[in-house]
Amino acid sequence: MKFLHTSDWHVGKSLKGRPRLDEHKAVLAEIVGHARAHNVDAVVIAGDIYDTAAPTAESQKLVVNTLLTLARDGFEVIAIAGNHDHGGTFEAYRPLMSAAGINLFGQARAKDKGGVYSFNARSTGEPVNVAVIPFLSQRYAVRAAQLIAPGDNAPARNVGSYDQWVRNIVDHLHGGYDPDGVNLLTAHLTCTGGAMGGGERMAQSIFEYHVPTAIFPVDTHYVALGHLHRRQHLPAEAPVHYSGSPLAIDFGEEENAATVLLIEASPGIPAKVTDLPVTSGRRLRTVEGTVEQLRAMAESFEEDWLRVRVKQSTYAGLRDDILEVLPNALEIHIHADYAQTGSGKVSSGHVAAKSPAELFAEYCAHVGSDDARVRTMFDTINDELTAGR
Template identity: 60%
Template sequence: MKLLHTSDWHVGKTLKGRSRLDEQRAVLAEIVALAIDHEVDAVLIAGDVYENVAPTAETQQLVVRTLLQLARAGIDVVAIAGNHDHGPTFEAYRPLMGQVGIQLIGNVRPADKGGVCRLTARSTGEQAVVATLPFLSQRYAVRAAQVLTNTPAENVGAYDQHVRDVLANLTAPFGNQSVNLVMAHLTCIGGTMGGGEREAQSIMEYSVPAGIFPLDAHYVALGHLHRRQRLPAAAPVHYSGAPLAIDFGEQDNTNVVCLVEVAPDRPARVTDLPVSSGRRLRTITGTVDQLLADPDSYGDDFLRLRVTQPAYAGLREQVLEQLPNALEIRIDPQFSVNPHRPPRHDRLVRTPAQLFSDYCADAGVEDPRLNRLFDELADELAVSGRG
């Protein structure tokens, strides 16, 4: 059977206040097209469908329409909630979506109460068993009393053991004649973060070893870490990564979905399918003249600029006039710190003009026009008697 593994859509995520819904719409359309073109039997979405637990109506509409497009194409869908999603909302939609072949799992469930999904491949008639593990909060996994009294190492061990116990229950229905799949949203020790994850829910108490997954799992589809990677383990453990870089920390990631071809009697074969929709994120370093030398070369890319010269009045406006997609403009630290700042006791006897000059130097601003304007304002205040 053929499967498409994807995760971490983060639909509704903005970047520096800029909506990216059009990009997200294009990315999801591309994923649907890939699923149809490769005639997959099912799409596995391993969590973080949304950016936050209260997505807008427009955001929900985009996701629902995407899932329905897959269902109308005869493709089964299994989606679990990640740490950014609202599990109870997934559960509320579960009965309705189940009517059209979309299986949503928002909360951790035992195998006999919906924690295991069963699929029949339309292409081969093969049966698949999918053990589903939505994001499991550490505070849910480890009792509050233990959190308060245990050492961090003890809490890590408690979380690890709880996940093992849950997986043992979920994978008990695995059989020799079925395609055995695990889908989970969690952090595996040794995994490389993509750059945009919530670290507080990705490290320490939230980590488990990749060896936690059973040997008879034909494929383990993970979400949570945004970088595409396979982890060393007895079972094939894969993060598909995010199909769209969600911030500049992910600008160098490779955005893909995973095409998985698997049968009960042979190992999974995994092929990365590139996802090219969405704007590129780039960090550019240079002086203002260097940054503005060839504006057309940046295309529609979103930019993070590091300016290697002192700031001056109007710098930001000058840059944005030619580079409207510059979402962040910062002066390189070596040009924003004044190493020759006078001691505090010296500053107490300096004139207002000297103090203002010191302030500009401390802020990395080097613009004689500002000093002249300050002098003019100071003179006006002195003449008016308000100085």
């Protein structure tokens, strides 16, 4: 059987105040296109569908229409809540979405109460079992483990560690596997040793919020993870993969490859994983140079979102000059080599010995400004204020 693994859509994300809904619309359409082109049996979305727990109506409309399109095309749709999503809302809409062929999971469940979703692959007839683990906070991991498998938690009562509680949940869901079927697991979490993509919420990615890959049963055909935005494969007894985000979320992710993963799995055969590129999102780039150098390069940046580091001293109107030639510049900074240095502290004696014009000239030099217009303006204002004294 074949399925797509994707995660971390973050629909509704804006970048420095710029909305990206049109980009998301193109990216999700591209994912639907991949599902159709490869005639998959299912699409697994491993959390963080939205960027916020209270997404806008436009964001919800885009996501719902995308999921409905996948379901109408005959694909099994399995989506879990991430730490950016609102798990309670997923659960509230679960019955309605289920009626439309969309399987949402907002909270961890026992294997016989929806914690393992089973279906037969339409292409091969093979039985498929998907263990689902939405994002679990430290507090809810304890509660979920106690509710799901109260008899399995004795070792963790004294340990109390996040990874042990999650391990207990995984061990319980493992009981829902079928030795004659394809057994998958999808979760939204951080694995020890995983590389950050650049846009994750660090407090929910490190500290106690990580688990070793050893918790995943060896007979799992494939582990589809979300949460880390960088595409990566982690060493483990079972195939453990992060699909990464199909759209760079912030400038820390500008070097990440945007992909969805095509997985081919059969009972008793190791899963085959193929990276499918997603190219619809606009590229994020960090560029450097003087204003004139950037002006000369402007056409090569096309529609990319830009973080600009200006390699010259600042002057009045510099930001406007940059935006005139680079309207897609979302961040503008003076390069560290040209930024102000030192503490800027001077003695009272030094101040008393200097004229206002001399002090202002020193300040301009300190902050790296060499704009003669600013100094002329200062002199004019100073003359007006001190005239007649």
